Amino acid sequence: MSALRPYLPVIGLGVLLALAPLFVTSNVALNFLVFTLIIALAAQGWNLLGGFGGQFSFGHAAFFGVGAYVSAIWQMSLGLDAWTGFVAGTLAGAVTGLTIGFLAFRAGLRGSYFALVTLAFAEVFRVLSNSSEATGGAAGLLLPLRIGAQNLQFADRSTFLAFVVALTILVLLLVQWIRGSRFGAQLVALRENEEAARALGVDVFAVKLKAIGLSGAITAAAGVLYLQYFLFIDSNIVFGTWISVEVLLAAIVGGLGTVLGPVVGALALHGLGELVKHLAGDLPGIDLAVYGAVLVVAVAFLPGGLVGLFRRKPAPRQVRKTAPEGGRV
Amino acid sequence: MYSPDIIIEALLNGLLTGAIYALVALGLTLVYGVLHIINFAHGALLAAAMFAVLLINQLFGVDPYVQIPFLTVIFFAVGYGLQRLIIGPASHGRDENILLVTLGLSIVIENLLLAGFGSDTRSLNTDYSFNVYEVGPYLLSQVRVFGAAGALVTAALLWLFLSRSDTGKAIRAVAREKIGASLQGIDVAHVYAVTFGLGCACLAVAACLLLPTFYVNPKIGSAFVLVAFTIVVLGGMGSIVGAMLGGLIIGVVESMSGLFLGESLGQIGIFVIFILTLLLRPTGLFGAKA
Amino acid sequence: MSTTQMSPATGTLPPDEMLPPAEILKVENVTMRFGGLTAVNDASLTVKKGSITGLIGPNGAGKTTLFSIASGFLAPTRGRIAFEGGDITGVAPHRLAERGLGRTFQIVKPFAGLSVLENIVVGAFLRHPRRADAEAVAARVAARVGLGDRLDDPAASLTVSGRKRLEVAKALATGPKLLLLDEVLAGLNPSEVRDIIPVIRELRDTGITILMIEHVMQAVVSLCDEVFVLAQGAIIAGGTPQQVVSDPKVIEAYLGKGAAARLNRGETADA
Ligand SMILES: Nc1ncnc2c1ncn2[C@@H]1O[C@H](COP(=O)(O)OP(=O)(O)O)[C@@H](O)[C@H]1O
Ligand SMILES: [Mg+2]
Numbered sequence: 001m002s003a004l005r006p007y008l009p010v011i012g013l014g015v016l017l018a019l020a021p022l023f024v025t026s027n028v029a030l031n032f033l034v035f036t037l038i039i040a041l042a043a044q045g046w047n048l049l050g051g052f053g054g055q056f057s058f059g060h061a062a063f064f065g066v067g068a069y070v071s072a073i074w075q076m077s078l079g080l081d082a083w084t085g086f087v088a089g090t091l092a093g094a095v096t097g098l099t100i101g102f103l104a105f106r107a108g109l110r111g112s113y114f115a116l117v118t119l120a121f122a123e124v125f126r127v128l129s130n131s132s133e134a135t136g137g138a139a140g141l142l143l144p145l146r147i148g149a150q151n152l153q154f155a156d157r158s159t160f161l162a163f164v165v166a167l168t169i170l171v172l173l174l175v176q177w178i179r180g181s182r183f184g185a186q187l188v189a190l191r192e193n194e195e196a197a198r199a200l201g202v203d204v205f206a207v208k209l210k211a212i213g214l215s216g217a218i219t220a221a222a223g224v225l226y227l228q229y230f231l232f233i234d235s236n237i238v239f240g241t242w243i244s245v246e247v248l249l250a251a252i253v254g255g256l257g258t259v260l261g262p263v264v265g266a267l268a269l270h271g272l273g274e275l276v277k278h279l280a281g282d283l284p285g286i287d288l289a290v291y292g293a294v295l296v297v298a299v300a301f302l303p304g305g306l307v308g309l310f311r312r313k314p315a316p317r318q319v320r321k322t323a324p325e326g327g328r329v
Numbered sequence: 330m331y332s333p334d335i336i337i338e339a340l341l342n343g344l345l346t347g348a349i350y351a352l353v354a355l356g357l358t359l360v361y362g363v364l365h366i367i368n369f370a371h372g373a374l375l376a377a378a379m380f381a382v383l384l385i386n387q388l389f390g391v392d393p394y395v396q397i398p399f400l401t402v403i404f405f406a407v408g409y410g411l412q413r414l415i416i417g418p419a420s421h422g423r424d425e426n427i428l429l430v431t432l433g434l435s436i437v438i439e440n441l442l443l444a445g446f447g448s449d450t451r452s453l454n455t456d457y458s459f460n461v462y463e464v465g466p467y468l469l470s471q472v473r474v475f476g477a478a479g480a481l482v483t484a485a486l487l488w489l490f491l492s493r494s495d496t497g498k499a500i501r502a503v504a505r506e507k508i509g510a511s512l513q514g515i516d517v518a519h520v521y522a523v524t525f526g527l528g529c530a531c532l533a534v535a536a537c538l539l540l541p542t543f544y545v546n547p548k549i550g551s552a553f554v555l556v557a558f559t560i561v562v563l564g565g566m567g568s569i570v571g572a573m574l575g576g577l578i579i580g581v582v583e584s585m586s587g588l589f590l591g592e593s594l595g596q597i598g599i600f601v602i603f604i605l606t607l608l609l610r611p612t613g614l615f616g617a618k619a
Numbered sequence: 620m621s622t623t624q625m626s627p628a629t630g631t632l633p634p635d636e637m638l639p640p641a642e643i644l645k646v647e648n649v650t651m652r653f654g655g656l657t658a659v660n661d662a663s664l665t666v667k668k669g670s671i672t673g674l675i676g677p678n679g680a681g682k683t684t685l686f687s688i689a690s691g692f693l694a695p696t697r698g699r700i701a702f703e704g705g706d707i708t709g710v711a712p713h714r715l716a717e718r719g720l721g722r723t724f725q726i727v728k729p730f731a732g733l734s735v736l737e738n739i740v741v742g743a744f745l746r747h748p749r750r751a752d753a754e755a756v757a758a759r760v761a762a763r764v765g766l767g768d769r770l771d772d773p774a775a776s777l778t779v780s781g782r783k784r785l786e787v788a789k790a791l792a793t794g795p796k797l798l799l800l801d802e803v804l805a806g807l808n809p810s811e812v813r814d815i816i817p818v819i820r821e822l823r824d825t826g827i828t829i830l831m832i833e834h835v836m837q838a839v840v841s842l843c844d845e846v847f848v849l850a851q852g853a854i855i856a857g858g859t860p861q862q863v864v865s866d867p868k869v870i871e872a873y874l875g876k877g878a879a880a881r882l883n884r885g886e887t888a889d890a
Binding site: 115130294 | 367420425439440443562591593594609
């Protein structure tokens with residue numbers, strides 16, 4: 001029982017999410033939930049590296065896009081099936097993560113430098129996919145409509161929602177498990193102080209590499225889901241800066257380095273976005289402007305994110321240093 | 330493949346654009362050199378300045394060049410206020426937080442511009458927009474020559490200001506040794522804000538110089554911001570001379586890769602330079618002054 | 620590399636039956652330059668297995684730099700480090716931790732956002748991959764250094780003395796054979812020093828060799844079997860604490876020219 005205790009919040013949120021497909025019927029609400037959970041999943045990938053590991057990426061679109069494009073090409077050009085495409089896209093995200101990580105961490109890039117180099121990689125991918133024939137160029141790729149579970153396309157949205165929910169819960173459990181593992185402890189340790197971690201036997205380079213590989217895989221899986229749900233991708237969507245921003249925003253607003261943070265953050269942000277759009281009418285970009293303001297406010301006043309507000313024991317802390325304890329969420 | 334004339338003309342045009350890039354990068358590198366922060370909102374602030382030029386021109390018919398003194402002061406004040414009231418207090422002095430706060434600001438600015446002006450791409454046409462100078466066999470756009478000249482003059486003025494004025498000396502003292510400077514009675518928070526203001530003032534000048542030749546839309550900042558980062562990294566973070574040289578290099582690279590790789594793939598040259606510099610020589614080609 | 624492990628005394632035995640070398644750490648002619656500054660200058664010292672060895676010297680003498688070289692954080696400009704008979708010059712810190720060489724930092728480096736237990740668990744994970752085991756080890760270590768009742772407190776809430784204890788606990792949790800302690804007593808008041816001295820002695824009694832940088836002479840004298848003195852990067856003396864503290868060269872290095880004579884007139888050295 002005590003070994004299960006840390007999993008209780010995850011299980012709680014999982015049950016809530018699992019009930020959603022049963023009760024939500026309106027298409028608007030289903031769309032909202034599916035899209036938000038896809039972002040939450042991508043944000044969970046970001047959070048593993050940024051929240052737990054303290055390595056802030058500004059280019060997670062690179063992974064999201066690689067997942068989506070690899071899976072699309074897998075199905076369209078190679079004629080292979082959607083499920084293996086899902087796996088292939090996810091693995092491609094891991095490989096991309098490992099490659100970028102190897103280069104950036106070998107070069108010793110940290111902090112702002114790491115953020116900028118990831119951003120530049122995402123932009124390279126965006127430009128390349130925008131001008132390469134294999135990726136459909138600027139026109140993008142339209143996945144043919146072939147409804148059927150074997151094609152990972154479902155006749156009704158609530159089935160797709162159930163699939164996304166299942167995946168989200170799986171990843172939540174995975175992250176919660178990582179948190180308690182040796183790898184998780186080492187990751188958090190190097191975020192707090194790299195030198196101290198090294199003195200305790202942490203192979204900082206290897207741990208960071210593992211983190212960015214996993215991070216890339218999770219975010220890429222979210223990219224595949226995006227493809228399977230919307231059936232259309234282009235370079236500005238899946239490699240666009242917006243996705244890099246949304247995932248870091250969701251993780252930070254929800255609570256950096258917490259297991260539930262990305263899901264809570266994505267739901268809260270998108271909820272707020274819908275509300276703002278509702279209030280402000282059709283003013284373009286107004287929801288995003290609010291997101292930007294939320295980011296500033298979160299950094300200024302919410303060091304533990306939304307999840308931090310519900311922490312049982314608020315840590316006394318005058319000077320904020322990265323994410324607080326993070327874990328027992 | 331191309332005749333030498335076309336290549337030389339592309340080179341000259343690259344240098345002209347590069348000078349303005351350099352001016353944009355100058356503000357960024359100045360802020361980095363003193364505050365040791367990366368101002369992610371730099372591009373969005375440039376977009377805001379460009380819309381300001383456009384708006385003032387449309388409302389009052391004021392020529393972009395005539396707006397320079399006025400807009401410079403306004404943007405200095407905007408920058409001062411942003412640093413003093415938002416960026417400084419919100420980021421609790423942490424590097425990553427500053428990056429996030431300025432990212433947040435850039436999103437706010439970009440999308441407020443979008444909400445206010447719509448997503449259309451606009452441009453400002455003056456009667457002299459299409460004048461050209463004939464230099465031997467080459468045609469050089471008059472406004473681009475003005476732009477480059479204006480950028481160089483601004484850089485020179487900034488350099489004079491930093492090396493001669495008392496405020497400039499205080500800025501350099503803070504850049505060298507923050508704690509030492511504050512012990513000498515320098516108000517570091519004020520100097521930070523002044524520096525940030527100067528960075529934004531550079532953007533105002535750049536906007537006035539750009540608009541007669543360049544188009545503007547709310548997203549234009551993101552196009553500039555990575556170019557500016559590349560220049561700053563290439564020239565060595567915090568180095569003014571490095572930023573000028575880096576700007577010229579990037580202008581030429583962009584124009585050449587546009588020529589040889591085509592419009593859409595052309596941008597890649599800059600990103601690749603950016604990545605390679607960060608990975609191989611993070612102190613920049615010319616080394617940074619600490 | 621491994622061929623160098625046989626010491627003359629045991630050279631006839633195959634390596635796995637070899638007796639452990641008497642010296643666990645050997646610093647040979649190490650020099651470290653930072654630009655124009657020579658922080659460590661041709662320094663050599665040995666630490667005997669099972670001993671508490673002291674490294675003393677004035678501020679800026681190069682003690683911490685020597686620790687950073689021995690623990691793999693810095694590669695020396697010249698010279699060689701041997702640990703348990705094997706060359707470890709330039710080996711990465713985490714590898715050395717795996718081999719049993721632990722260190723603390725003079726400027727303590729707690730994982731500020733984590734609880735005391737979580738801090739120590741990071742070290743314990745090195746040899747105990749399962750969380751339950753690592754936590755048990757960490758709790759035991761915490762009790763040993765007197766942090767047993769602070770396990771769930773944030774590390775950031777500890778006092779100076781608590782942070783020093785945490786620094787020791789983290790290193791201890793990695794299960795070191797040799798522990799390098801960098802001024803763990805500095806900044807503590809006399810009663811806190813009195814509390815920690817037995818803790819250190821007890822570590823040695825459980826088989827951990829200790830090399831400690833220390834300014835608190837009372838601790839050096841009461842704990843150390845052997846002391847080396849570093850001044851301006853060079854080892855200027857070595858021997859028992861009594862020999863070293865009465866060595867005029869040492870007194871002058873600390874207190875300036877003529878200090879030895881003054882001391883002989885009856886003033887006492889710093890406690
Ligand atoms: N990374 C470094 N770069 C340049 N100089 C250093 C560095 N580390 C230490 N020093 C210098 O080396 C000398 C020895 O420092 P240190 O080893 O910390 O002395 P101690 O621990 O004996 O007080 C000092 O003059 C210090 O300023
Ligand atoms: Mg020291």
